[in-house]
Amino acid sequence: MSDNTPPLVWIVDDSRTEAQITRSALGTAYEFEMFDDGSAVVERIAATTELPDVVLLDWVMPGMPGDQVCRFMREHPPTRDLPVILVTASRIETADIVEGLSKGATDYVARPFVPEELRARVESAIRTRRAAQVAALERERLATVNRLGRTLFEAGTDIPRIVSDLLTVLVQHLADGCSLLLLPGELPQMFVSRHRDEAGSEALAAISTVADPVVHAFEDAEHARRELPPVYHGYIDRFGLRALAILPFPILSPVQGVVTLTRDGRSKPFAPGDLSMIETCIEYAALAVQNAVRFETERTTRDQLKRILEHLPVGIIASDSDGRITLTNAAVHDVIPGLQAVEALDQVSSVARFTTPEGDPVDDNWQSARHLVVRNEKHASVETVPLENSRGGAAGAVTVIQDITLEHRVAAERDQVSRFMQQLLGIVGHDLRNPLGAFVAGLDMLRLTAHGGQPITPTLTRLSSSVRRMTRIVDQLLDVTRASLGAGIEIQPAIVDLKPLIESVIEEVKSVQPKASMVIVCPDPIVGTWDPERLAQVVSNIASNAAHYGKPGAVIQIEAKKVGGHAEISIHNHNRDKPIAPHVLETLFDPHRRGTEGHRNSAGLGLGLYIVKQIVESHRGTVGATSDADGTVFTVVLPTTG
Template sequence: MPSSSPIILNVNDDLASRYVTSRVLSLAGFQVLEAGTGGETLALADEHTDLVILDVRLPDLSGLEVCRRLKSSPRTRNALVLHLSAQAVGAAERAQGLAHGADAYLVAPVDPEELVAQVHALLRLRRAEREVRVLSDQVQQQRRLLDLAMSAAADPIALYDGDGMLIFANHAVAASRGSHHVHVPGRNMDALRTLDPQLEPYALSLEAARRTGQVQRGRVTLSSDQGPRHFEYTMSPAAGPSGAVEAVIATGRDITEVRNAEDFREQFLGILGHDLRNPLNALSMSAQQLQRQGEMTQRQKVFTERILISAERMDRMIRQLLDFARARLGAGLPVVRSRCDLFDVVRGAVDESSASHPHREVRLELLGDGRGDWDADRLEQVVGNLVSNALKFSPPDTPVRVVAEATAKEALLRVHNLGVPIPEDQLPHLFAAWRRAGRSEREQGVSAGLGLGLYITEQIVRAHGGTVQVTSTEAKGTTFTVRLPRG
């Protein structure tokens, strides 16, 4: 059993010298064991021995050989060895002793205080070495667990150094690509993109993460043994003390099934919207024909008007479905530019909205010259969607304000309404598909749409090279701002 005090093995074949040394160490609080030969030393020393004070010249084995054996044995290799000799005192002998593994060398006779101080110094060294070993073992264990966890992770994980060299890629990276797998540690990103050009957008994101130190996110489609696979990835750079990026960890997620489901839904919606138009047109034309024929009772007129209003609303929904399908399945909504006056477009959309809401006030202000190259029909959708949205979500006794302003470089459209603001946490997602304005208090009693109006609005504006933004507060109300570069 190990003692609470350090265990020292004092080895000397001279009884008097051994007694003096043991006495000094015992008085200093150490637990001392004694041996007179090399054989006894090797028999007594074990894993609990902290220090061996070893004479160089012993009757059976050389102290140098004993030291070598102690240091080479798994049981005693961590024990410190202090050579203490009154005979082997030359510089060459001291150097030889240290070369055979001794940790220190003293020439006898030695002052007791110096001996105790030297022993304390060596034991401090041993404690430090033990602490280092414990910490090293802990680090190695943590590293092993980290490597194991990263290797076993279900999602792809890759680690790059500051120069873009691949340091680590887990099993999921290889499994996701099969025979197309090129992520082999030791390759830099240039080599990877050369081997697999499909990695180009991924490589550009890695370069941006290294250059800016900011997290990069994106999507990439890659070939695999199972066909095309779609991945979302996040690249998180780690900066060192100097601020330079020293590592980038990339994590991925296979979204192939989700993407395929989205594509199917969008194709289905496009087909459905197209096929619904024929029976809807027949329904609408029949109702219009009934109106033109006259000779209907008042009740019949009310029903016919309801049919036309519902058909118009269904037509708007179908147009939105078709626009959505075009935007998601193609390269955005197509625009056909021609010379037109944006102010005429805005005025026409506002007049139509006012006619549909005769009890509401829509204020229109036009500033500058609105002539330019735009798709008038598409921009009429933008204005109509924004004004309709403002009327729908504002108190009935408040006006909606529309301002169109043209400068030399761009045209601006602002649509403002008062009322309950859009929750701040919903603002970043307002232009996503299938989301309505999200103002629950304002939606009470309001007929719900498909949630595509603002999505389509942004797609049309982007197709013109412009932007659309929104601000919404309790004090100032809600304002949608569209900026269009002059075509």
């Protein structure tokens, strides 16, 4: 009973006059129920759950006297602790009072009594009873929470069982009906309901939905029908409804589910203490669900990590702060056979023979080496990472061992190929290029001494052209080989005025291709730090291609301009046929590629544009090409400072 509810006093007296005197003495602070004989009290106790806070019992009555009423109340569990105050006549003997107290009465008052004394005894009895009720209720609530805690502990990570145990405890001790709707999210959607009436679970399903948290109390079923939407009326008509509570089930986020609780027609509304206990139970269950989800996530993560470690191509050795091996994976056993018989890191060298790549033996400090040779068979790289605990102290280490035998073999083969290429460069650069140079010089001298003789001059000219082409091919091979070896194309930067350089190159191109029509657009001087020979090679190559593959007789425009801190050179020609296809543009600067196919194949190696790109990139510049119906444009962008 709430502290705000007026106490209920039962007055049992065969004299209506005396009963009225007693009622008047207590005043208006109480509610009363009057009985004129003991049997009526017994019948009332058997038929109701609404018990009084105190009973004022006349000891001497016809029919069923007060001592028999008192004995019945003490033998009946609901009234066992109910305060009973004997109302006696002034002439009653002390022995009778002692007998009454021994039969279960908690106090007595003799007529005629002073009203203040009667009120004081009644109030004292009520305070004592209510204090006892509060203590009993708290004990019951604590027992409920403890009981739930034990069942949740036993449920472990079984989420359906956790939910079921929560609803069972709530229905057994705090509600008539209860349901839990878990919303889909971190967990799959779930709906579970319990009711003291077996048919109530189905009725609960109709009223369990997502709604804002709320608590309702109703005087009776009619009141509930007026206050609640029609969806609740079926439940109300069947069970009555004194209270409805909709509470959140908070897991992993502010609201992940909804708990609906009911108290039906014969129950009382939820008291504040009831709601507090319900919320505590929900929090316990929510924490249990959250822990179950976390445990499952961690278990999944551990399983994934285990599978990852087992399939990693590198070996893993984990050790604790004392050097004891706590974990290894399959890959490390391939590198160090026999490791499974080792318990500590300092014992690893007992099952494996380590040396440096040079053949020097490695002792127990094998973890400090970066490159080991295991049993003269396998090469392995080693890296050890220390682990710290939450306090910053040493917690152990992880040693990563990677089998690099194949990489070591490939590197050795690569070194061998590199040495061969260097030798080839020497052969091409010295044994071929030098004779060709002498041949060119001799042909030039012959042409000069021919004095215009008709028979020899055309022949010498053809020989000279062929030898110069061979020289260019050798030069291209040298450039490509240097680039492919990673050394890049060597440049010798100097201060260069771009306009005279372009004019000189275009004159040379026109001398070789006299039918080409070329226009230079360079209104302002452009000075930068570049390798003049290599830059001339870039312009010559692109301009020669433009003349060779462009539309005959069409003007080729060579434009140079300064854009910020860069020089931009663009060479535009008109297409002979169709524009260069996009897929061809993507590989245009790769070695052995050409921008056009199907006509006038060049006698070269298809290395010109590849070398152009290497030269431009050696200057920290860029080169690109576009092609459409208006023609093809090659654009070179170079920083003006070296």
